[in-house]
Amino acid sequence: MSLYGTMRTGVSGMNAQANRLSTVADNIANANTTGYKKASTQFSSLILPSTGGAYNSGGVTTDVRYSISSQGTFTYTTSATDLAINGGGFFIVQGADGVEYLTRAGAFTPMDDGTLRNTAGFTLMGYPYSSTQDPTIVVNGFNGLTPINLQSASLTASGSTSGALDVNLPSNEAVGYTKSTSLVTYDSQGNERLLNFEYEKTADNAWTVTVSYTDDATPPVTTVLNGPTAMTFDADGKLLTPNPASLTTAAMTINGANLASLDITIGGTTQLASDFKVSNGKIDGNGPSEVIGYQISDDGVVSLKYKNGDLEPKFRIALANVQSPDKLKPLAGNVYTQSNESGVIVMGYAGNSGYGAILSGALEDSNVDIAEELTAMIESQRNYTANSKVFQTGSELMETLVNLKR
Known part of the structure; x- marks a missing residue:
C-alpha cells in the first residue's frame, strides 16, 4: 500500500x-x-x-x-405576463447577444419597447399570429422567431367590410308603406358612418330596400350605396330573393377616409303580421380604442385587449424540447442550451405533441x-x-x- x-x-x-x-x-x-x-x-x-x-x-x-425534467409547483400572481408551463417544453428566449436559449423561468415583464423580458434579461420569442395556419415547425433551428412585442399604437381602428341586418317587415301594411333603420359602420380611420336602410312595400310579398349614406355637409348630400333592391317572400313570409340573401354596398371616400364595399347579409329577414322589428344588426370593424391590457391563452396565443372589449391576437408563443432534457447544458441566467447528449431541439406549441399548457398569471417554483x-x-x-x-x-x-x- x-x-x-x-x-x-x-x-x-x-x-x-x-x-x-x-x-x-x-x-x-x-x-x-x-x-x-x-x-x-x-x-x-x-x-x-x-x-x-x-x-x-x-x-x-x-x-x-x-x-431539469422535474416540474416544480406553481405560484399564482396577478400579472398576465407571468407564465408557467404545466407539462413538457421550454420557453424560447433571446439574450443580449442575439442567441436563443431555453428556459422555464417565466417571470416576464413588459418593457418600454413592448418586449417581454424575464428577471435575467432574456426576451421571450414567438411567431406572429395567423388565424389560418401555424408557422412551419423547424427542427434544430429558430428560423422565423421574433420577439413578442406588446407595444401598439395607443389607438387602433379597423374599417368595416361585412355585417348582417335582419328585420321583420309587417305583412299587414298597405302598399306604399315605408320604414327605415340604420346601421353604424366604420371607415378606414375608425370614423362612425351611419348607413340608412329604407324599406318600401311595393306589392303583396314584395318590398324594396335602399341603402344610403347622408353626409354632414350643408345642405346634406345623400349617396345611394345600394338599391333599390327587390325582395320577395313566400306565403310563409320567408325571404326568396335576392339569392344569395345579401346586399353589397358601393365603396366611397369620405373626408379622406375610405368606406369599403360592405357585404350585408339579410337572410334572416321575414315578412310576418307583426310590427317592424330589427332582430339582428351587427357589423365588423371598430372605432379608435386604446390598449388596456393583455391576455395569453393556454395554447400560447398573445392577444391585445382594447378598451372597447375587443381582443386582437398578435403572437403565438413557441415552445421547444429535446429528447433528454436532463442533459441540457445549464448557463447563467437559468437558461439552457443544446448539448451533444441532449438531442436536437424540436419546436412546437403549447398543448400539442407532448408540450404542456401555458399558465398565465403563474410562475413555476424551484x-x-x-x-x-x-x-x-x-x-x-x-x-x-x-x-x-x-x-x-x-x-x-x-x-x-x-x-x-x-
Whole structure:
C-alpha cells in the first residue's frame, strides 16, 4: 500500500464532498429562483489494480446532474405576463447577444419597447399570429422567431367590410308603406358612418330596400350605396330573393377616409303580421380604442385587449424540447442550451405533441427541497471530515516513516 496513495485517496474524497457541498449551496441559494432546477452530485469509484498482495487505493470521481425534467409547483400572481408551463417544453428566449436559449423561468415583464423580458434579461420569442395556419415547425433551428412585442399604437381602428341586418317587415301594411333603420359602420380611420336602410312595400310579398349614406355637409348630400333592391317572400313570409340573401354596398371616400364595399347579409329577414322589428344588426370593424391590457391563452396565443372589449391576437408563443432534457447544458441566467447528449431541439406549441399548457398569471417554483438539501449538507460535512481524517492519518504515518532514520 502506498502512503502517498492513501493521502491522494483522502484528497479525492474531500474534493468529491466539496463538489457535493457546492451543488447543495447552489440549490439552497436558488430555492426561490423561478424555474430553477436542482443539481445533484453522483459519485463513481476509481479502482487501481492491485499486485503482489499490495492494495493500491484509488479514489472517487463526481458527476453533476440536473433535474431539469422535474416540474416544480406553481405560484399564482396577478400579472398576465407571468407564465408557467404545466407539462413538457421550454420557453424560447433571446439574450443580449442575439442567441436563443431555453428556459422555464417565466417571470416576464413588459418593457418600454413592448418586449417581454424575464428577471435575467432574456426576451421571450414567438411567431406572429395567423388565424389560418401555424408557422412551419423547424427542427434544430429558430428560423422565423421574433420577439413578442406588446407595444401598439395607443389607438387602433379597423374599417368595416361585412355585417348582417335582419328585420321583420309587417305583412299587414298597405302598399306604399315605408320604414327605415340604420346601421353604424366604420371607415378606414375608425370614423362612425351611419348607413340608412329604407324599406318600401311595393306589392303583396314584395318590398324594396335602399341603402344610403347622408353626409354632414350643408345642405346634406345623400349617396345611394345600394338599391333599390327587390325582395320577395313566400306565403310563409320567408325571404326568396335576392339569392344569395345579401346586399353589397358601393365603396366611397369620405373626408379622406375610405368606406369599403360592405357585404350585408339579410337572410334572416321575414315578412310576418307583426310590427317592424330589427332582430339582428351587427357589423365588423371598430372605432379608435386604446390598449388596456393583455391576455395569453393556454395554447400560447398573445392577444391585445382594447378598451372597447375587443381582443386582437398578435403572437403565438413557441415552445421547444429535446429528447433528454436532463442533459441540457445549464448557463447563467437559468437558461439552457443544446448539448451533444441532449438531442436536437424540436419546436412546437403549447398543448400539442407532448408540450404542456401555458399558465398565465403563474410562475413555476424551484424544485429544490430544503429539507433534503440540509440533510445532504450534513452528510457531506461528516464525509468530508472522515476523508480529512484519512489524509491526516496518512500524513502521520508518513512522518513516522521519515522519523525512523533518526
